[in-house]
Amino acid sequence: MLWSRSLAICCICLFLFSTHTFAFYLPGVAPHDYKKGEEVEVYVNSLTPLMGSQQLKSLIPYDYYYKPFHFCSPKEPQSQPESLGSILFGDRIFDSVYKLSMLQNNATCQYLCSETVPGEDAAFINARIKENYAINWLIDGLPAASRKLDVKAKTLFNSIGFELGDSMASFSNPPLHNHYDIEIQYHKQEGQDKYRVVGVIVIPSSNKYDSEEDAKTCGPTSERLVLKEDSDNTVHYTYKVIWTPSNIAWATRWDNYLHTFDPRIHWFSLVNSIVIVLFLTGMVAMILLRALHKDISRYNQLEAQEDVQEDFGWKLVHGDIFRAPANIMLLSVLLGNGSQLFCMTTVTLSGYISARIYKMFGGDAWKKNVFLTAFLFPTIIFSIFILLNFFLVSAKSSAAVPATTLLAIIGLWFLISVPLCCIGSLFGFKKPRIDHPVRTNQIPRQIPDQVFYLRPIPSMLMGGVLPFGAIFIELYFIMNSIWGSKVYYLFGFAALVFVILTITCSEVTILLCYFHLCAEDYHWSWRAFLTSGASGFYIFVYSIMYFMTRLQINSLTSAVIYFGWSAVISLMFAVLTGTIGYLACLAFIRKIFMSIKVD
């Protein structure tokens, strides 16, 4: 279902409604009951930079078995099956050489392997440690976590991943972690000899072992292991497994990972959004219902009295209101894609809406319309995506999407999305043309000079700020989860905020549209689209602010990736909100012009 439309939708789904980590270890799979001594597999995933309390310093994930890391590796690491979505997000899951057997070798030292790390690779590793990279393992579907303290609430919670090295240490080069205490929390099934894994905590440490013999003690040693960048280094890897009984039931094992720092902030964000909506609704109700009602009854009264008094206000533009705007092709294509993003359920929608709008304004190049609806927007998104991928390949990041996956996406797009879009268009063009309630005059009316705040750009900027204001607090958390590998799970909040966003977009567009019409400016189509669509522009500005305050990125690749994705998200958001605004405004205009009599 996720892939049923196009890449565009997938991106927005994955980006807005899931997170970097959440997509892979989907909860809800059947529990695995282990017998005593049964092997518990450890899988390794890409290394990702951690945000933690510091700023995020990079955005590039690396394969666990990327050569310069020199982790102990099986002869031929076996790649594990993953969904398309997880491949797109840079997850590369492999098997490992760690041997864990349920309840065996409790707290005994185990020697893994020795690796020689040449100076240049040591420099690479040290740079990654300073960027606060974390190792990500998966054990029984649970991500290995480190235990962190929420200072305010004074509770412990699990934070996904554990540090590659100690980035806080005050050495010129940071110590590398080469010993792992793996604490596996297990839950014994009542009255049975069966065990379930309910928590995985890894406490890494750095030990400077003198020899292999020394390593078999697992430390702690008097000195920590610091890699020299000018000569070869020998690294001995060791680990210990500690099996601890736990009361956590299997069904609730994710709870410790889903930690909300301060739930009040989400409520605050919701209240903030609701206040904006109430304020707007009040405005709309007051202005539109009262003023509009008065207008309509006055217009129709004048008509009845056969008075020669002059018309005024928005009635004046009745002969121009449904004049086709410039570029109806582009407008209808964007609206088609916007409604697709909005619904995402009916796969044929984008072609349908695009066809109907295009036909409403008398467009007749229907083949071009179908073609553009199916290709224009997805191609833009896809091109940005390919460009970003190129950067990731050059940075040797594991997030670079392999060619086969790219081909699969293109295949899905051509085989599913394009035909469905064409079917939608066919239905749309077959439908009778949407009739306008008033006729359009031959000669366009002169538009009087507009006051400053009703000119296109100021009014768009004014319009866009309200939908953005309704969502920006929740947006902060979504951004944190996208870039900072934090699990976002408050989908209830996200859904509510989305409803509020829809209402705000509609109301703000209708309100501004009414003011424009009263000022006798009848170019409403693009205006309506861009008024609420301007919130996409604000999202982009916000992402620049986020970049400057929350991220500390020095590499060009990371910056390009960040801004590339931000551009994609803002663009989609603009098309989505623009469509909401346009359709609301169209309904409004049809309604008011239907209720007046014009000869």
Ligand SMILES: *[C@@H]1O[C@H](CO)[C@@H](O)[C@H](O)[C@H]1NC(C)=O
């Ligand atoms: C393993 O050792 C730890 C202490 O080192 C202990 O708390 C735990 O109960 C032991 N687990 C088992 C299964 O014996």
